[in-house]
Amino acid sequence: MRSLCSAIVVGVGPERGLGAALARCFAEHGLHVFIVGRHEEKLNAVVAGIKTAGGAATPIVADATNEQDINRLFDHVRAQRERLEVAAYNVDSNIPAPFLETGSEMYVQLWQQNCLGAFLFAKEVIAQMQAQRQGTVFFTGATASLRAKPPFTAFASAKAGLRALAQGLAREFSPQGVHVVHAIIDGVIDGDRARNQFSEYVKIKGKEGLLQLEAIAQTYWAIHQQPPSAWTHELDLRPFKEPF
Numbered sequence: 001m002r003s004l005c006s007a008i009v010v011g012v013g014p015e016r017g018l019g020a021a022l023a024r025c026f027a028e029h030g031l032h033v034f035i036v037g038r039h040e041e042k043l044n045a046v047v048a049g050i051k052t053a054g055g056a057a058t059p060i061v062a063d064a065t066n067e068q069d070i071n072r073l074f075d076h077v078r079a080q081r082e083r084l085e086v087a088a089y090n091v092d093s094n095i096p097a098p099f100l101e102t103g104s105e106m107y108v109q110l111w112q113q114n115c116l117g118a119f120l121f122a123k124e125v126i127a128q129m130q131a132q133r134q135g136t137v138f139f140t141g142a143t144a145s146l147r148a149k150p151p152f153t154a155f156a157s158a159k160a161g162l163r164a165l166a167q168g169l170a171r172e173f174s175p176q177g178v179h180v181v182h183a184i185i186d187g188v189i190d191g192d193r194a195r196n197q198f199s200e201y202v203k204i205k206g207k208e209g210l211l212q213l214e215a216i217a218q219t220y221w222a223i224h225q226q227p228p229s230a231w232t233h234e235l236d237l238r239p240f241k242e243p244f
Helices: 018-028 040-052 067-079 104-132 153-176 192-197 199-205 213-224
Strands: 005-010 032-037 056-061 083-089 136-142 179-185 234-237
Touching: 005 018, 005 067, 005 104, 018 032, 018 040, 018 056, 018 083, 018 213, 032 040, 032 067, 040 056, 056 067, 067 104, 083 104, 083 213, 104 136, 104 153, 136 153, 136 213, 153 179, 153 234, 179 213, 192 199, 213 234
Parallel strands: 005 032, 005 083, 032 056, 083 136, 136 179, 179 234
Antiparallel strands: none
16 A cells, blocks of 8 residues: 655665664654655665565655755656655765864864755755644754864754754744654774774673664654653753763
């Protein structure tokens, strides 16, 4: 049976990644999920897993920082004539570099991925949810959203910008029925990227010292279900062993 409601997850990479975990979670709850990323092969693998489990998903190759790609994405979403229940902006690229070794190209790249892409995404999502007077939009933040520490100064400035965007949207559109959420991921996610890029750190932390993908996705879904009289705008998630 065709779903009459949909979800969008922008920033889907490997099957063991947060974007994919969110897509699986939303599909398990009966939503038709549009999964968006730059790599067709990875998207197809995630879609295949969702369909095997009985869910509905559509892969769309797009660059979140490209306005034409975002416009094309939402043209496709609107053509399906489904109510957009939930959308998540999960684009992330944490590039470490001492400040004096940070080039302008890297700085702009981080800003484009975290701020410009979120802006383009939000304009389309908010317009659709505003017309419905309903829907939840998530922006995935990081520890750097709240504080800048070297060698992540450029990354932190971009994540702080994303947080400011989410705050402004929440204040403007909450009264119109749009639930805007900024989720601060304070710790390392137990996914393919961490295991491939810093496997020794993952080993030292152990499973209890890492954020588990399914646990994060469950929290996003629980927040989506909140009644309007008690909405969460910002939250932080971390393993119980993580110092803060």
